[in-house]
Amino acid sequence: VNVSPLQFANPALPAIVTNALANAQVAPERLELEITESVFLNDDEGTEHMFKALKSIGVRLALDDFGTGYSSLGYLKTAPFDKIKIDQSFVRGATQPGSRNGAIIASIVSLAEALGMETTAEGVETLDELDLVRMLGCSHVQGYIYERPLSSMNAAARLSTGLMAIAQGPRSARASRQSMLRKVVLDHGGHRYNAMVRNISQTGALIEGLWNVPPGTIFRVVLADNHVVTATCRWSNEDRLGVEFSLPLRLDESGRIAAVAGRPPASVETDTTSQRKVG
Incomplete structure (x- = not known):
């Protein structure tokens, strides 16, 4: 009580x-x-x-x-x-x-x-x-x-009927993920970087291509020519980072992420130094 x-x-x-x-x-x-x-x-x-x-x-x-x-x-x-x-x-x-x-x-x-x-x-x-x-x-x-x-x-x-209670629920709180190798562009403070998505869900993604990104860094992620989403870096390890989207991504009728159904964005020109570290 x-x-x-x-x-x-x-x-x-x-x-x-x-x-x-x-x-x-x-x-x-x-x-x-x-x-x-x-x-x-x-x-x-x-x-x-x-x-x-x-x-x-x-x-x-x-x-x-x-x-x-x-x-x-x-x-x-x-x-x-x-x-x-x-x-x-x-x-x-x-x-x-x-x-x-x-x-x-x-x-x-x-x-x-x-x-x-x-x-x-x-x-x-x-x-x-x-x-x-x-x-x-x-x-x-x-x-x-x-x-x-x-x-x-x-x-x-x-x-x-008795006091027994059986645990029932999803295996994990994390949304189901789709594995892929998809080119994206990350925009941080006007600087644009090429990167690759290794897996993605409605709520976040695993991205590689940028080194030592500080947790808390906010990006605009260009997933397709017509789809940009804001994301926050939650963790990073060398050139990999886990990001959380500000809003859940929409699923299409087949249950896949609609944003990655379109054509990937074109690569941007960037120098080696800026590609290695953000922050």
Whole structure:
């Protein structure tokens, strides 16, 4: 159950929780209260007393959306959390080449284990994300990979048939790619460069031909004589770079990228030095 900062600041919260448990006839250890880092913005004795009062009831406490708010490790020394919930922003893109998210998740898991806490990876939607967070040691997983939110009626029906949930979802969050060897022209700040696309999807492409391009560099990519798209370099390695398009490319009726159906652009004249490095 999520507890807002306003609810957490209410001195009557422990009594409200106790009454709710009694009315529902639920054991305290079956209730987990999710609290965000923002409750520590007013770090005072009242915060510490509230934690002690809630733990005295016997409920579990989870630190929600870890890493996105106040982000001080000091409160972990005293706040009696049972679990750290890793925000979905760290799960998104964690399986992509060059992403640091996996290292951050691993660090949070190590921290939680050292403090005797469990971990939940939030927002898991694809099988490769599920494989990664399992490999990194997350003790729990939350996300659409198992089920989308259910109404109380549907949830009761599911519970009546058993608690097993099977992971279902796409293998990867990345759009399917088409392999090719296609000439394109990259325009950066008025300078134009010849390059080759090795594979492409609706959302990005692998391009080679420019050396040591800084991540974050923005290009206009001429895919065809009549099709230009804006793209941002997300990673580079020697003469290869992965770019993300500002807008998804359209598919034709056969399911292929419509932009590469036209004639490739004509090559541009460029000197060897400018072709080797951008930025």
